[in-house]
Amino acid sequence: MTIIFAHRGSSGTHPENTFAAYKEAVRVGAEGIELDVQLTKDDELVVIHDHTVGRTTNGTGFVRDYTLEELQRLDAGAWFHERFQGERIPVLKEVFTWMQSNDLILNIELKNVTVDLPCLEELVLNEIESFNLADRIIISTFDHYSLKKINELNPKIECAILYLEKLYEPWNYAANIGAKGLHTHSPKTDRVMIKEAERRGFPVRVYTVNHEERIKELLEDGCSAIFTDYPEKALAVRKMV
Numbered sequence: 001m002t003i004i005f006a007h008r009g010s011s012g013t014h015p016e017n018t019f020a021a022y023k024e025a026v027r028v029g030a031e032g033i034e035l036d037v038q039l040t041k042d043d044e045l046v047v048i049h050d051h052t053v054g055r056t057t058n059g060t061g062f063v064r065d066y067t068l069e070e071l072q073r074l075d076a077g078a079w080f081h082e083r084f085q086g087e088r089i090p091v092l093k094e095v096f097t098w099m100q101s102n103d104l105i106l107n108i109e110l111k112n113v114t115v116d117l118p119c120l121e122e123l124v125l126n127e128i129e130s131f132n133l134a135d136r137i138i139i140s141t142f143d144h145y146s147l148k149k150i151n152e153l154n155p156k157i158e159c160a161i162l163y164l165e166k167l168y169e170p171w172n173y174a175a176n177i178g179a180k181g182l183h184t185h186s187p188k189t190d191r192v193m194i195k196e197a198e199r200r201g202f203p204v205r206v207y208t209v210n211h212e213e214r215i216k217e218l219l220e221d222g223c224s225a226i227f228t229d230y231p232e233k234a235l236a237v238r239k240m241v
């Protein structure tokens with residue numbers, strides 16, 4: 001069965017990367033959540049997509065220039081709709097604590113491709129270890145050196161290459177760095193590639209797919225997972241296929 005991941009939570013209907021969006025994803029029945037992790041000035045693991053806070057909070061400037069305490073004073077919900085006022089930027093530890101009460105799979109995207117976040121890998125791995133969540137987490141990033149490092153530090157954690165364009169025989173490329181999954185951009189993903197990869201045991205998880213027609217195609221193509229801002233739509237399509 002193709003797993004449905006809520007991309008940044010149910011981000012089509014709720015403010016992305018907030019507990020409101022994560023809880024909505026669970027409510028509608030998504031099996032997984034995708035979220036984005038960065039470091040604060042005081043090296044705390046926080047969940048936010050952009051490197052700056054301006055688009056999704058009432059603050060300005062770079063995430064990396066805020067301490068955790070400063071960051072948590074920002075409102076991360078009102079920009080989306082006033083009824084979400086009071087939502088905060090989640091700390092990864094809070095998400096892991098919440099995961100004790102559900103059976104979600106979590107895809108952590110490390111936001112370390114354009115910004116240098118030293119020791120991000122070690123910090124994330126330690127947190128996973130301390131919550132005993134190794135078998136419910138997939139780590140991805142566009143920085144494939146980082147994935148290689150994670151695989152060397154802890155080969156038990158599933159890593160997946162995240163990429164935008166086409167790769168030639170991506171399963172060979174992934175295997176070379178110890179990655180076990182392929183997170184592919186929907187417009188660059190085709191049926192033949194999905195079938196070839198899945199046949200070789202490399203799950204293909206496709207981002208970010210919001211149109212029902214495309215969701216249906218990908219379900220028929222047999223990909224392992226779909227990332228969507230509207231998990232309720234994808235789940236409804238999946239019922240019909």
Ligand code: G3P
Nearest residue numbers: 007034109162183207227
């Ligand atoms: O992780 C899949 C997808 O989220 C990658 O794109 O822009 O949301 O980081 P982006």
